Amino acid sequence: MSGTVHLERDRGVGFLVIDNPPVNAGSADVRRALLARIAEVEADATLLAGVLIGAGNSFVAGSDLREFDLPLSPPQLPQVIAALESSAKPWVAALHGAALGGGYELALGCDARIAAAKTEVGLPECGLGIIPGAGGTQKLPRLVGKARAIALICVGTRVKAAEALSLGMIDALAAADLKVEAASLALSLAKDPQGSKRRVIERAPPDDPEAEIEAAVTKATAQGRGRPHILSAIACIRSVGKIPAAEGLATERAEFQRLRILPEAKALRHIFFAERAAGRETGTKVAPLAVRRIGVVGAGTMGAGIALAALQSRLPAVIVDSDPAALERARQRIAGEIDRSQKAGRMSNAVADAARQGLVLSQDMSALSDCDLIIEAVVEDLAVKRQVFRAIEQVARPDALLATNTSYLDIDAIAGATSSPDRVIGLHFFSPANVMKLLEVVAGTASSDQAVATGLAVARALGKQPVRAGNAFGFIGNRIYAAYRAACEFMLEDGALPQEVDAALQGFGFAMGPFAVADLSGLDIAWRMRQQTTATRDPRARYVSIPDRLCEAGRLGRKTGAGYYLYPEGKPVPDPVVDAIVIAASAEKGTARQPLDAETIRRRALAAIVNEAGLVLEEGVARSAGDVDVVLVNGYGFPRWTGGPLHWAGTQDATQLQADCAAAARAAGPDRPIADLAGLGLWPDAG
Structure with missing residues (x-):
């Protein structure tokens, strides 16, 4: 069993204590128990109101993501929230720790929300390639306005309790005892002669100026790189007040279900779990030393x-x-x-x-x-x-x-x-x-x-x-990145120009191309390393002298105003001088330059990354494919929505990718190893 909900009665208030350690994730068992306990409170004439509260250190830190790759078991969260909203008795959410995602949507289904001082609330679903699916996009705009809701939801901001109160995301801060103050608030609602129900879904959204909404849309679209879930969240938020609430909730749920099963959402869930696994030590129970200085x-x-x-x-x-x-x-x-x-x-x-x-x-x-x-x-x-x-x-x-x-x-x-x-x-x-x-x-x-x-x-x-x-x-990252950078340098000799390589890889999703990155970090750092390893370099390995020539010309990157690009106003501008250096380097090696289209550039660069990542995994330098993905996503700009290079590799045609990896190894020089990607289990269903 994954979690339950206890009903405690105290002076006319029914406390539903959500108990699913460690963070009270909203599993199917929790949802079933919530529905049953809500019905008990509704049927008990001695109870005047209800309070939702979490056991342990959190209210509800979100839904159980392990369920998202499966058909969702009934009851689903909107059904639980509908039971709260249709209740004849008022409900108060007593928040502490984390009230995120489905946890905060559950709170939005209550008549009021009170929080302990250190609580964080928010709707972080967009970070997982989905949108809030239980009313978040329809209710938060009614509390904070559409412009603010777009900013909060599309970024997935966690909001601390004091700010949440000022924004209207919660109704009160507990001064001392959360449980006692939540009960007092619930009883005051029950005694309200104007009626106890203050459902968020029935409120009209604040009248934000259209210019503010448009500015929020522009910013969120840019920050979210125009990904499908960002555009979907914006559309759902903008519909609030323009269509019936029931229609808005139904549309939001349908979008949530559609996005949940897309490859992008699966990739983002993969990296979410991989990040949590990467930080754990395995095979030892040794306690770390205390570090205070x-x-x-x-x-x-x-x-x-x-x-x-x-x-x-x-x-x-x-x-x-x-x-x-x-x-x-x-x-x-x-x-x-x-x-x-x-x-x-x-x-x-x-x-x-x-x-x-x-x-x-x-x-x-x-x-x-x-x-x-x-x-x-x-x-x-x-x-x-x-x-x-x-x-x-x-x-x-x-x-x-x-x-x-x-x-x-x-x-x-x-x-x-x-x-x-x-x-x-x-x-x-x-x-x-x-x-x-x-x-x-x-x-x-x-x-x-x-x-x-x-x-x-x-x-x-x-x-x-x-x-x-x-x-x-x-280690993991610099070794893989060195193979990637080398493959991109090979393409300069073979027929591409720096700006063409960078544009192709930005088109895949990298925030910056490799040559713009080199300029940003400084070309002299890698130059110094190459000088130190000259004596040990394999003479059979392919070596590209273009970066050395740039350094020798004093072009060390942004800090000198010139590297692979010029920086007349702080922004990279392609330089004909660099084009000439690249073309001359090809001529000196007798290489007949051939134009490389964006798809070819991407295939060659990604194959170099995947092949080296496979070798890193085979050799035990990384403990898991997930660790490799975490490193490349968090440290090297590999697009997060792909899940990282090895997760991405598992979504590609196995035969074609293995052939591309072999070609990447051959391009680097004779006897370069080729990773056995199939042996690494990247395609578990193959064969």
Whole structure:
């Protein structure tokens, strides 16, 4: 059985306690129990009103998504809500923890909503490729207006209780005891001589100016990349007040059911579950170490970003660097970001003040002596990193966790510079570290279970999406991205231009093409890595010199105003000079350039990604296909609505994709391995 609902009676009020741990998801069993208990309250003459409340830490955090790939079992949520709305007795939703999705729609079916101070409410369904399907698009606009409803629903915003009260999403905040105050509110409604029912569905929506609605539509469409569920949500919201309420509810439900079974919604559910699985440690019960203070060695862009991420999460941070100018730049950057976050309301005054007070800057390594976690974030050079770790070990507590932020280097080689490699892990942040969600937690050969468990716990404490990765060149993400970028560079030699490759891949759904990304991050970073690995490069591997030529010409990307593109006004503009460099590189190799259409570009680039992702999985660098998908979606701009590269691969023709992967491997040079995609179970129903 998946959840139940208990009826408790107290002084004329029937409390329906929804009990389906851990988050009271609205399963079929919960819906059946709700209907039965609502009928009991309705039939009991001693009960004057009803209150819905959740057991444990939440009201109802949403529907049980595991049911969405199956035919939905009756009763469905609209039937439960209809029972509330047709009841002769008033109902109050007592909200605490999370009241999201179907949980908030259940609350909207009540006559009033009261919430504990730390409650969050919202309708996040659009994040799963669907729309609210139990009245959300028809009722929220009647409370907050159409323009605000479009913004809230299409983004899936979680709204804190105080703001929800000001917007009208709830009716009251509990000052002390939620249950007692909900009962008082319910009884006051029962005694209301004007009638107890105040159904949301019967209210007229506020009269928003059409210009505000149009502005909200334009913004939501752009933010949602014009995906079908976004357009459907907008259409349903705009219909409120223009058609009968019953028709609006029926249309919304039909759209929900249609979208629920589409491949896009299935892909988004896949990545939803994969993200939750990726952050869990398996096979060990070791408790993580407590981390109350973080140290960072290196005051560059990454080091300052890591420290800022800690401060934003209420963890004091120490930055150590031998260069006082670098420390001052880090101080200014962090202070500026805290100020901006405070002014924008993203940080409360108390959190902002604590962040300012929690930052320590020092040129002395001994400032790290009281840190629970020390993260090295210096230049990507093995000798330098080993030297830094030897220095860290001289001042760190014996129980402190040590981590390297390396993007490519061998964790074991770095840990080998210490006398206790068991407490060394990789924490691969993505730039900007205070913004990007992904954090690869890399286990070295000697890394202890406790060290890895602590790394995963720290990632969660920082609000990051953790993924455990094995110790291999580039780990999961950078290794796959390197294969992708190389395939795109091959296409430059074969006949494409940078802007053509970028346009084709943006057409697939990437936020930016690979060459625009390279310009944004700086071409010199990869150039430096190529220079360091020249001696170990396989001479048979295909090597494209175009990026080197750009760097040699001083074109390092946006920061120099020129890279693959020119940036006369901060926006990329194709440059004939780059076209000439590309064409000359082809001529020097004797390559006869052939035009590549957008579909060919996409097939070649995606095959390179999928093939390398398959190899990463085969070699155990990633623990699951879902982990690979989480990394590429959260760190590299792979379109979320595809579910990630390996989920997407499982939706393609197996024979064609395997052939494309073989071609991608051959294009990279002789003896390049080809992933056995069928053996990875990407097409479980094949054969």
